[in-house]
Amino acid sequence: NDERRNSIHWTEEDTILSGVKEKEVKEKIVPEEFVLRKATEEDAEELAIVFGKVFEVYPTPLNDGNYVKQTMKEDDTIYYVYEFEGKIISTASAEMNVKEGNAELTNCATLPEYRKHGFMKSLLIKLEEELQEKSIFCSYTIARSLSFGMNAAFHQLGYTYTGRLANNCYIFDKLEDMNIWVKDLSSYSKAVRLPPQNSAVKQRS
Template identity: 40%
Template sequence: MLLDIPKTERVDFNGGYGVIKVDTFNQRIKIVAFEGDIAFLLEKIEIIAKKVNAGKIFYIGGEADIKVFKKNNFIMEAKVYSFLKGEPGYFLSKFLKQERKMSLYVPEEEEVLIRSRDYIKDNYEYIIYDKYEIRDACEEDAEQLARLYKSVFETYPSPMNNGEYIKYAMKNHVYFKVITYNNRIISSASADMDPENYNAEMTDCATEVEHRGQGLMGRLILELEKEMRRKNYNVFYSTARSISAGMNIIFAKHNYEYGGKLVNHCHICGGFENMNIWVKVL
């Protein structure tokens, strides 16, 4: 049983309803959709949040949603162009705990961002050596992928150390590419597809330590983008740890634009961290 998968719930209130995802591992609640007065829905959500110890509520809405959410103490953390059927998507968040909205490494994260932007105009060299093979992942790779993610991340926002979860993801619009060395998976990344809005999140990026620094992840991102284009997806985005230069630089090199910072959004590498959003619109 996959207990760490966020649970989707319907919340009814006077005059409307909402659909939410309760993510106990990341201690956050996402509003997926709603009809009616958002203030009444939030009253219900905050009761649920106390029960599950959630410190953050967020919603990805259009420009028309900004005013009413700000009136209910949400702030805009990021903007992704063409995210919602060609219209911009705004990441709106409300923090329920003071410590959840505190950023501990602001100067260091700003340095990472400055360094990353220096690479935006660089031409990315897609080096691949004869000793490596790039291919699509399949369900038979699930346990090997789980071992890779477990070795790379102390904690991860989704249960990628669980082979059954990876199989579940593959059956639910998540497309994986891997690189093998001597027939063993040493690097992987995925595209999490939203078939309704035709955007895809480049995510689940992991490479064994001894194979880093050879451009492997950059090549995986390129191959994922090619496949998404074939599937008619034209908006790509990713969230990268704000404190870690590596993935931020990779997305800057691939001509992704910085879209904002999600504060303490994910439990990764042992604790809550800020995540930078990068976006590319074709």
């Protein structure tokens, strides 16, 4: 079809998706030196720095601390982060539509030197738990079709692939196709979760 013809990476993305679905599910326990916590408005500037380092191009101005703070205050967006030695190294967020009972998991970023530790699945699980507590049970994401890691994370967390948007947005470093993943959180128990020993409930002072 026209979408496939106009997307130069479509065949490669099909291969990536097949690999994602065939990948064996493996649980990674994040080492205890990495601390998981919910972000606050005080983290906005540091989050913006992380986004700026990870994404050369992004659909929204996440490299602007004021914008990040605005999403927290006005857009019902919650962020969770991993810290190492007091510095944020990984993050993900949920943009909630409380009225409609759905949320988009998005803004997933890990500094390159700290990847392969399993941060993202752990962050997404914490976001899901908070969504369940808020009675938000429709969770979805739009993931870069060329990213094996992000698509694998959502697939392994029980998300269903529902299609691909061709040439959907400028992200990372070019115009890219995006995969749509959806999950019904009401059918999942919070008991099936990663060990909590590397979580921090304290707020930054």
